[in-house]
Amino acid sequence: MSLTRRELLKFSSIAAVALAATGCSLTEPTSENPESMGSVGMGTPAELAETDAPKVVIVGGGWSGLSIAKYTKKFAPNAEVILVEQRTEFMSCPLSNLWVVDAIKLEFLMHDYLQASRENNYTFFNATVVGVDKTQKIISTSDGDIAYDYLVLAPGIDYDYSEWTSDPVLERRLRTEYPAGFKPGSEHISLRNKVLDFEEGNFILTVPSGNYRCLPAPYERACLIADYFKKEGIEGKVILLDENPNITIKQDGFRSAFEKLYGDYIEYLPGSKIINFDLDNKKVETEFGEIIEFADAAFYPKVRGSKLLEIAGVAKDSRFNKMEADINVFTYEVNGYPEIYCTGDARPMGFSKSGNTANTEGVYVAKQIAAKINGKKEMPAWESPLTICFSAVAMEPILAISINAGYAYDEKQKAFGFTDVYANEKWDGRVGKNNGKGLMEWAKGMYRDMFNA
Ligand SMILES: Cc1cc2nc3c(=O)[nH]c(=O)nc-3n(C[C@H](O)[C@H](O)[C@H](O)COP(=O)(O)OP(=O)(O)OC[C@H]3O[C@@H](n4cnc5c(N)ncnc54)[C@H](O)[C@@H]3O)c2cc1C
Known part of the structure; x- marks a missing residue:
């Protein structure tokens, strides 16, 4: 159950005393700024409404976090869902290569976090996460601390x-x-x-x-x-x-x-x-x-993986890259902390690090969290993320190629590999133009899904 504001304040004073005892430096209160003690991620509760609802805090408003915020609220309407993101507006990486060469307008890439939160009925909290206390179940942000029952780290x-x-x-x-x-x-x-x-x-x-x-x-x-x-x-x-x-x-x-x-x-x-x-x-x-x-x-x-994973103490080297999320590769739960999930491009699995992968994976992770909140005895069965990826090869008109694929786990290799691959790599003629249209329609569909835009 969520901590109340009073409990958080109690935790704050304990944290401050503990830090003083260990000699860690805090911003000292001064006569000019009597409030400064603990003002940055050091025990001041964030300005959020108190509630007894199960609290799901999602860190990172990228393709993964936006999808999980929306679908967790959808599958568990009684949960309080808070999306914590350090940016003030969303800029899409997909299709950005077309903007770099002046083939589409910037407006196509830019989207509104507030709209996403209004339309999908969750809270958008604009702050940077600077610490995670996995024992107390509290994250510290640049704008105060937030207690959680479930935490999703989707920091890219x-x-x-x-x-x-x-x-x-x-x-x-x-x-x-x-x-x-x-x-x-x-x-x-x-x-x-x-x-x-x-x-x-x-x-x-x-x-x-x-x-x-x-x-x-x-x-x-x-x-x-x-x-x-x-x-x-x-x-x-x-x-x-x-x-x-x-x-x-x-x-x-x-x-x-x-x-x-x-x-x-x-x-x-x-x-x-x-x-x-x-x-x-x-x-x-x-x-x-x-x-x-x-x-x-x-x-x-x-x-x-994002350095936030190390700050949270949930990082280890994967077979591909340094410091990716230390999770159960089927449930996305952090090893040892089943109430914490890591998703999106920070994951260690060999899935394509793509927006569509993050979005479809996000729906599955939201089902997992919702099943726990809704008191289900059985967790939803594993679902493969889906990689649907169009790539432009020319801009006037837009000609593109594409690939669709799912994933299957290979017990021998102890790794995931592509399955059900459908590639359409013809870029010339009508097929290429249709793929180009497919690219634009895919992006509009994804923005609609995440923002209702
Ligand atoms: C040029 C380019 C083209 C691409 N084209 C495609 C494509 O055509 N199709 C496709 O499917 N994918 C494409 N991708 C990939 C896609 O953009 C990524 O896979 C996707 O963004 C991953 O989502 P994510 O949520 O894991 O990470 P991100 O989208 O990076 O989101 C992470 C978020 O976490 C926030 N964050 C990080 N740390 C903190 C913190 N401490 N506190 C608060 N917030 C924090 C960040 O600000 C960020 O908004 C492309 C990427 C690039 C760069």
């Missing part, structure tokens, strides 16, 4: 630059001057400006190893930037340095687009891990000793 990814460099100065320069563009917001704006302002030369994009966010997106981005150079008559070329031995998904479709549409505009170099960055002279060196000069770039490093 962080970047892992460690295989490229251990030098924090170089890492900061890479993050600032050549952002990957795989987290929405400033990175996408930087990338768009780089592309629209590009004059001539090599534009380097990279594909990391491991299970990175959105397998087809770097190849889609290469096609669309090449298309933009071609359309604008820019004497530029996209150099796509892929750490993998081959295109990781929709191989036939992307390879034929590279060759037939962008023979003069894309150079695809598989198995090309960068081992040295010379940013001052704008050169990189690959494992094979090739030195490649560039006029501009977006360097996409490996990914890992």
Whole structure:
């Protein structure tokens, strides 16, 4: 059952005393600011209505958290559902490659958290989570503490630059001057400006190893930037340095687009891990000793689970990436804490890190949580997430390729693999145009589902 405001205040004073005893620093109250003690994630309850309803707190308003918030409220209407998100508005990564080359408007990508919460009857709480007390069942946020009965951590990814460099100065320069563009917001704006302002030369994009966010997106981005150079008559070329031995998904479709549409505009170099960055002279060196000069770039490093997982003490290395969620791969419950779930791109399973995967998985996780709240004796059977992914290869008109797939667990391998794969990798003619329309309709359908927009 949820803690009341009074119980939370009691917890706050215990926490403050404990911290004082251990010598941890708090913001000391001063005569100018008598309230400052504990004002940031240190024991002040968040301004939320008191209720005795079972409380489900979801951290992260991305594709996963938005879907779980909506469907938990739908399947357990008596629950109080709170979505905690640090951003003030939602920006979609899917379709952002089309915005980067000016083929769609920004409004198409931007959505309203308040609308999502109004339409789906949950609370949107705009704050950053800075701590999780799994014993007391309380999260600390930049705007006060929130007690939970069930907690979902859906914080997405962080970047892992460690295989490229251990030098924090170089890492900061890479993050600032050549952002990957795989987290929405400033990175996408930087990338768009780089592309629209590009004059001539090599534009380097990279594909990391491991299970990175959105397998087809770097190849889609290469096609669309090449298309933009071609359309604008820019004497530029996209150099796509892929750490993998081959295109990781929709191989036939992307390879034929590279060759037939962008023979003069894309150079695809598989198995090309960068081992040295010379940013001052704008050169990189690959494992094979090739030195490649560039006029501009977006360097996409490996990914890992969001650092929030470590803050919460629920992270461990997966077989693909560092520090992903330490969960039961069928129920999404954190090992040792069945009231905490981790979902979305932070999960350790080899599912495609995609929005559609996160959305369909979110419906299943919401059923699990609702079954507990509704006192069901049996938990819902495992359901496979569904990966439905369209990728644009040209922009006027939009031509696209697509893949649909589910997952099955292989007992021998102790891992999930694709099943029921249906790929449509023909991008030319009517099929390609229909896939292009499918891409736009898919996105509208997903936004409608999450926001009722
Ligand atoms: C360029 C690009 C193209 C893509 N194309 C497609 C596509 O065509 N189809 C498709 O299905 N998928 C696509 N994807 C993948 C898709 O965007 C991701 O798989 C999806 O966003 C994952 O959802 P998520 O909820 O796990 O993470 P996110 O969407 O990243 O959401 C995580 C949220 O948690 C919040 N958060 C993190 N830490 C905290 C904290 N401490 N406190 C509060 N809030 C916090 C973040 O602000 C963020 O809003 C694409 C991705 C990119 C980058």
